[in-house]
Amino acid sequence: MSRFANTPEPPYYAVIFTSQHSGVDQDEYANMADKMLELAKTMPGYLGAESARDNNGLGITVSYWRDEASIANWKSHAEHVEAREKGNHKWYDHYELRVARVERSYNGPQHKAAKP
């Protein structure tokens, strides 16, 4: 499966979540992260997500949404609220969350085959 989000033409929204994992309960964390991704996919206005975490526990997840209302709706989902509580209390040493309006986009390299 491609790890790139198949987003439409802008405008749309991006939630940029950068986090430093504490190292606590990594298996439980991985399970919860998978579960949240599956749940997000069922939400109205969800357009996709991209995620990478390095060996030092620094991760960036960007999820893409049709509009601010879709983001607000996802933020209020009960299971997501519960997951964030755990994130706040044990999984994350620090995080930064930014909500941004995507205005333009392009991809490449031009000479290579399309998205893997």
Next chain:
Amino acid sequence: MSRFANTPEPPYYAVIFTSQHSGVDQDEYANMADKMLELAKTMPGYLGAESARDNNGLGITVSYWRDEASIANWKSHAEHVEAREKGNHKWYDHYELRVARVERSYNGPQHKAAKP
């Protein structure tokens, strides 16, 4: 050094660059990536960057800029143009680049110490 960007209050801009590394010339790539980051820091309007690449070569780098003009200026820098050429020809199997206007932000966890 903190791996979180110390960005100001929004609005400002984010360049979200998601890439799949080809695995070719990884040392040369790492050197170039470091060099580009150092160069970016000297550019007008640069506000910071966050970056993570996982063991499968999928990476996300988000750089933050004061405005669109700062991004355009950085894009046209000769050394950056040269680095992108190499990226296009050997380092990246695929990439997606999105330019977005950050509209709001917050961080956490609230009960933990400030940014590491």
